[in-house]
Amino acid sequence: MSKRSKILLVAAIVVFVAYVYVESVKPKPINWFPTYAAKHKLPYGTYVIRNELENIFSDTDIQDINIPPYTFLQDTTKTGTYIFIDDGLNFGEDEFNKLLEFVNKGNDVFISTHGINIDTLNLKTDVISSAAFQQNVFFKFYNKSLSTKEFYFDRGFYNTKFSKIDTLNTVALGITGYLNEKEQRVSEGINFVKQPYGKGNFYLHTFPEAFTNYFILKSPNQQYTAAVLSYLDDSKPIFWDAYYKTGKSKITSPMQYVLSSNSLKWAYYTALIGVLFFIVFEGKRKQRYIPIITPLKNQTLAFTRTIANMYYEKSEHKSIAEHKITYLLEYIRTKLNVPTVTVNDNFYTYVASRSGHSIEEVKKLFAYINTIHQKNTITKEELIQLNAAIEKFKNPV
Known part of the structure; x- marks a missing residue:
């Protein structure tokens, strides 16, 4: 390894360590998600x-x-x-x-x-x-x-x-x-x-x-x-x-469990740094011919279908709908700069003028949202209709 390569390697390691340190000590942004879970100290925990x-x-x-x-x-x-x-x-x-x-x-x-x-x-x-x-x-x-x-x-x-x-x-x-x-x-x-x-x-x-x-x-x-x-x-x-809580914890993978613990997370990052050092200093002496391996297929679509099937099997249509409505209101507040405390004629006028939709279209969307709120359960078709209406609102033709 040349002197210049060594300098670049040391610089890269220093930058990486500095980045990890800064990320570990900087204050986390406030999470306003409404969890209502008793173990959460978030603003909307209990x-x-x-x-x-x-x-x-x-x-x-x-x-x-x-x-x-x-x-x-x-x-x-x-x-x-x-x-x-x-x-x-x-x-x-x-x-x-x-x-x-x-x-x-x-x-x-x-x-x-x-x-x-x-x-x-x-x-x-x-x-x-x-x-x-x-x-x-x-x-x-x-x-x-x-x-x-x-x-x-x-x-x-x-x-x-x-x-x-x-x-x-x-x-x-x-x-x-x-x-x-x-x-x-x-x-x-x-x-x-x-x-x-x-x-x-x-x-x-x-x-x-x-x-x-x-x-x-x-x-x-x-x-x-x-x-x-x-x-x-x-x-x-x-x-x-403690069962019906929007933000109750659900461990879905071993990696989620590791990253949810601060000690385990940094132990994981330290192990990654150690592996990087091993590859850099030991890899050149033991390197040999590497056969060509066909890249793995893009499994994004299959993964998406799997997650979708999980929600479908649990039939949590109302819960999904409430989340989508919450994100829509956040979109209106942050992207359109319109307060969402009250949904009235003034609200419809401001949203319509800033979103490129007519007042009638905005009223129709929120009328359907109100219908969803009033139901204890909704069907898959109602959830699909809600999603289509929100996507059309965010992405007008």
Whole structure:
């Protein structure tokens, strides 16, 4: 090896080591993905509230449930309060019937998620809209003994209200709405209800962000979260759902497991550097004729089909659709610079003018998105139709 080659090699190694060091010490960008997982300390994780439950319900037995409710409730002797918190929940018919049986026996179920449409309980939700372009969202309780103040949230999200309730049986517990720049209410609606069923109760809430780390750690928001939970019966065991979580961990390969651990990841990188040194300093003396090997075929298409089949077999069409809608809203915020807090006529006008579509086309797309939100499950054809509509929006002819 010539002197010049050695210098270039040393320089390349130095640059590589420096790059690895810089990547290892630089701060990671904030991950705003709504995971709602109890072990996540991300802004939209539920690490704080899960660890604070022992303090809020100090004399109550709290269990993490990592299996589907349908399986867990096969034991009909279970008694307590079942808590579900996630961006979107998709109960099957048989599974929800198990929850109905559970509540009918005198137990409680607390559900906090965007969009709750339950025909059995005569409940439907809809996105709350506002005529003001600049606005702040607020939350408040009807029960003045809990708190008379209004609470606020400064991130964009789908703010939903109950558009249909059983007025004879349903008890409204809280409201949400929007304030304009003059702090005047421009719209509001019920977002927290108690629905008796049999000997028990359903507590239904449409603002799951109230249980995230980001919301709770901004004072005085923790008072709102504690007030919501104060309606639950602390004399019963609490079952914390850890199964229906958007961001629950799924190890799909050995390499994913290695890279998910900081220690194993850097051990892997160190091994790669060692192999590089071995190849450089030992390869020349032991090098021999290398036969021509036919390159491997491009397996990208086959891999894509495999992943697609995995989703198809699990029939997670609603979950996939919710992710695609989330990414679309992120696209509108970052690429078109249009806030997505409220979907109204002003929103349609701005999106249409900046995307190259007509207002009618934009309204048609979001009308279909709203239809998807209101369904507990969707078909493969509905998912394909949604994907085609989003792709057409992003790539107009």
